[in-house]
Amino acid sequence: MAANLSLLQLPSVPTHSLQSRIRAKKLKHTTTTFTYSTRPNGSSRYPTITCSYSNGQSPDSVDDGVKKVKRILEEKKRAELSARIASGEFTVEQSGFLSVLRNGLSKLGVPTELLDFLSKWNNVSEGQPKIPEAKGAMKAIGGQAFFIPLYELYLTYGGIFRLTFGPKSFLIVSDPSIAKHILRENSKAYSKGILAEILDFVMGKGLIPADGEIWRVRRRAIVPALHQKYVTAMISLFGQATERLCKKLDAAASDGEDVEMESFFSRLTLDIIGKAVFNYDFDSLTNDTGIVEAVYTVLREAEDRSVAPIPFWEIPIWKDISPRQRKVSAALKLINDTLDDLIAICKRMVEQEELQFHEEYMNEQDPSILHFLLASGDDVSSKQLRDDLMTMLIAGHETSAAVLTWTFYLLSTEPSVMSKLQNEVDSVLGDRFPTIDDMKKLKYATRVINESLRLYPQPPVLIRRSLEDDMLGGYPIKRGEDIFISVWNLHRCPDHWVEADKFNPERWPLDGPNPNEINQDFSYLPFGGGPRKCVGDMFASFETVVALSMLVRRFNFQIAVGAPPVEMTTGATIHTTEGLKMTVTRRTKPPIIPTLVTSVVKGDDSSPLKEPSPTMASSSMGILEADQQYDQQGQISPAHS
Numbered sequence: 001m002a003a004n005l006s007l008l009q010l011p012s013v014p015t016h017s018l019q020s021r022i023r024a025k026k027l028k029h030t031t032t033t034f035t036y037s038t039r040p041n042g043s044s045r046y047p048t049i050t051c052s053y054s055n056g057q058s059p060d061s062v063d064d065g066v067k068k069v070k071r072i073l074e075e076k077k078r079a080e081l082s083a084r085i086a087s088g089e090f091t092v093e094q095s096g097f098l099s100v101l102r103n104g105l106s107k108l109g110v111p112t113e114l115l116d117f118l119s120k121w122n123n124v125s126e127g128q129p130k131i132p133e134a135k136g137a138m139k140a141i142g143g144q145a146f147f148i149p150l151y152e153l154y155l156t157y158g159g160i161f162r163l164t165f166g167p168k169s170f171l172i173v174s175d176p177s178i179a180k181h182i183l184r185e186n187s188k189a190y191s192k193g194i195l196a197e198i199l200d201f202v203m204g205k206g207l208i209p210a211d212g213e214i215w216r217v218r219r220r221a222i223v224p225a226l227h228q229k230y231v232t233a234m235i236s237l238f239g240q241a242t243e244r245l246c247k248k249l250d251a252a253a254s255d256g257e258d259v260e261m262e263s264f265f266s267r268l269t270l271d272i273i274g275k276a277v278f279n280y281d282f283d284s285l286t287n288d289t290g291i292v293e294a295v296y297t298v299l300r301e302a303e304d305r306s307v308a309p310i311p312f313w314e315i316p317i318w319k320d321i322s323p324r325q326r327k328v329s330a331a332l333k334l335i336n337d338t339l340d341d342l343i344a345i346c347k348r349m350v351e352q353e354e355l356q357f358h359e360e361y362m363n364e365q366d367p368s369i370l371h372f373l374l375a376s377g378d379d380v381s382s383k384q385l386r387d388d389l390m391t392m393l394i395a396g397h398e399t400s401a402a403v404l405t406w407t408f409y410l411l412s413t414e415p416s417v418m419s420k421l422q423n424e425v426d427s428v429l430g431d432r433f434p435t436i437d438d439m440k441k442l443k444y445a446t447r448v449i450n451e452s453l454r455l456y457p458q459p460p461v462l463i464r465r466s467l468e469d470d471m472l473g474g475y476p477i478k479r480g481e482d483i484f485i486s487v488w489n490l491h492r493c494p495d496h497w498v499e500a501d502k503f504n505p506e507r508w509p510l511d512g513p514n515p516n517e518i519n520q521d522f523s524y525l526p527f528g529g530g531p532r533k534c535v536g537d538m539f540a541s542f543e544t545v546v547a548l549s550m551l552v553r554r555f556n557f558q559i560a561v562g563a564p565p566v567e568m569t570t571g572a573t574i575h576t577t578e579g580l581k582m583t584v585t586r587r588t589k590p591p592i593i594p595t596l597v598t599s600v601v602k603g604d605d606s607s608p609l610k611e612p613s614p615t616m617a618s619s620s621m622g623i624l625e626a627d628q629q630y631d632q633q634g635q636i637s638p639a640h641s
């Protein structure tokens with residue numbers, strides 16, 4: 001069961017290697033041979049992501065040399081696998097006379113077109129069409145993760161195919177209309193499947209893994225908590241947390257020290273989500289407390305379980321004797337105890353307050369989701385409440401951190417995008433903190449995030465299991481099929497996107513609507529789609545735009561000299577293999593002070609959401625505009641449905 005998810009591992013992957021617009025030879029049924037174009041020089045279509053700013057120095061230590069050799073071997077292995085997929089080695093042949101005949105004719109040099117016609121005829125004559133099938137051996141994929149081979153297989157087998165490993169098989173979906181059918185049109189017929197099994201130890205029946213009635217009830221309770229006023233208040237929180245990161249970077253810039261940005265982004269988003277969900281300040285940017293370590297222990301365990309070949313944690317005595325499992329249990333206990341304390345504190349606050357609960361209810365001292373849920377009289381067991389809080393902590397932490405990490409990586413590859421972005425931020429923000437009003441104005445910054453989410457979707461694959469028989473793309477499927485919707489493939493489909501692998505925020509016009517799954521007809525799914533779409537889409541969009549804007553207006557970022565190439569690996573989201581090491585320098589150009597007014601979230605002096613010394617006066621106009629629905633203006637599409 002756990003082995004299933006090892007398909008989600010990511011190998012080192014290029015950003016610019018998949019540019020050739022190879023036409024997928026769409027197989028309508030199981031086939032024998034297919035054409036495939038490889039590069040004339042026979043080079044791998046999977047070079048590693050190597051940042052142009054890495055100085056390309058020769059290795060100066062044995063360690064570097066070993067890594068380089070390892071990388072070359074990995075590239076070679078990927079090239080070999082690519083060629084093997086192309087050769088049809090993994091294609092499951094049709095059985096029967098026609099298949100034998102086809103193979104024989106193929107060897108005699110009969111043209112492929114004629115053979116295809118023959119196969120089609122065979123399919124029709126057999127009745128139901130069969131999903132194209134590739135058979136893989138774990139050995140073929142070897143130490144490398146499976147994510148990019150999925151792209152390669154998609155180019156060969158088309159928008160839906162079956163991938164079989166020994167007794168297990170998966171349907172890989174990369175076709176927008178099939179994704180739409182699963183996620184929206186017939187969503188009731190699909191559950192979270194393996195994902196729920198893997199995440200059970202940490203999320204229980206929280207909103208991400210939950211299905212059926214539990215999911216319906218919890219979604220109804222939680223979505224209202226992320227109302228417009230709450231998200232508006234969060235903008236100040238994003239600003240304050242990012243300011244703490246700016247201070248760190250300022251110190252590094254003074255000391256001339258390079259920084260590892262991936263870990264900083266992880267800490268930034270942990271600090272934000274802790275406050276936003278249950279009013280807890282992890283303060284992880286400053287301290288490495290026990291609770292921060294506990295959160296990371298649990299997160300890493302969830303990721304490791306998702307790529308483990310066997311579900312070792314299900315072995316009864318294993319969790320008692322394995323030091324690692326004991327550590328995980330202790331970490332979970334610490335987090336659960338902390339959550340219980342926070343729930344108790346919050347309950348007392350709610351009992352004492354006189355505030356009437358209403359649609360946009362928010363306690364200024366504690367605007368957290370937990371506070372909203374308790375004040376709403378949410379009738380729920382403490383275990384369920386903990387599961388939901390834990391789910392949001394995880395869902396809203398690593399995703400946003402990964403988006404920021406890859407955005408900064410992408411910006412380092414395109415200096416012209418960076419300077420356009422800095423110009424916009426200078427003119428919109430000057431040197432004050434961002435407000436809700438600015439979210440409409442930071443159009444280019446939003447496009448940079450949209451484009452980063454296209455190239456590096458978090459998570460890169462959505463997991464489902466069919467609860468009943470269904471038809472997908474004209475093929476019948478059975479109940480109990482495990483399905484991976486490859487968002488990565490959808491977002492990089494060479495038929496749909498011009499220069500699919502290019503980081504080009506300009507592909508989204510500034511005066512056009514904010515791209516989402518609806519206006520892109522499920523070719524673009526950064527926050528999923530249908531009833532299970534992300535509840536934190538607006539939160540996350542504003543969070544990443546605020547952090548991005550505040551950082552680039554203060555600093556320039558470059559890949560550090562001698563830094564390892566930026567390559568991908570994955571757990572639930574896409575991580576770098578060796579971090580994102582950057583040199584941060586203060587911008588010499590003073591920011592332009594704009595003639596803009598700011599809106600301030602109303603709050604008393606003790607409110608943690610008070611604007612920290614904005615340079616401009618607040619404006620009632622800003623507050624009025626903040627109340628407007630963004631989606632009406634095509635800016636943001638919240639999940640509140």
Ligand code: HEM
Binds near residue numbers: 219400458463527536
């Ligand atoms: C850039 C950051 C984020 C990205 C890219 C992202 C992406 C996604 C995606 C793709 C899904 C759909 C999963 C599926 O269909 O299987 C999802 C679901 C979810 N997300 Fe997010 N998310 C982000 C931030 C957040 C934040 C900040 C929160 C909480 C405040 C959050 C809470 C959730 C929850 C609770 C679900 C499950 C919804 C349900 O099943 O009903 N996410 N997210």
